[in-house]
Amino acid sequence: MLAGLNDIYKAQEDLENLKLNYPDLYEQLHHVVSLTRQLQIKYGYMGSLLRDEDLPKYRPQFVRDSILSLYQNEVEKLKQNPDFGKVKELIKDHAKVGDPKLFLLILGAKPELLQGSTIMK
Template sequence: MVSISSLAELKAVKAELEKIRESEPALFEIWLHVIHLTRQLQFKYHYMGCLITNEDPGKYAPRSVQSSVISMYQNEVRALMEKNGAEKLKDLLKKYPKIGYNKISLLSLGQTPESLVGVSVA
């Protein structure tokens, strides 16, 4: 998936993420856990985002991965979505489809909006 993002959009996402971090710290910690898990398992951020937003992950679903690993990962995402305030996170992901799950995840991890401006391919 190709995503194009402007600096203004990235700053808006960063501000919304900071609001979630402040208002729902437990949720944000689990969100970071899921992002790190996604990276460690070398899954696509788009797969993670689709699971959170109830979209079809299609070609972004992991291939050649044991079903037990996929099941464990899906359980972690499900635990995230069962936390108080999870709808705020889901709404944020749905609100900025042009930015993409990859850049939203990187902003959550502390990257600056300025470092993410432009086109990226997920």
């Protein structure tokens, strides 16, 4: 099920509200999303870690265990934020949009470019 442009705009609006109301939490989230991109780890892996889900589907194949451990520590720091429930709620509310598109919005992607795109994981 693909998210429509209105769904993506709503996700962007909710991210902006998170940024305004929980700036420290948003900054931590942005840091982890940026790190995910820089390490070329799939966004689905990050989403799975944030939701405490089983990971085999997205587990990185070509990332050294030491690097993966550092990455997981950064994700854990985000999860220890007292307001982390807001991030989980936002991810759940926008499940139709999906982790990759949601996280790309955090990095500044335009909603129009994300609509209908299914190549990202």
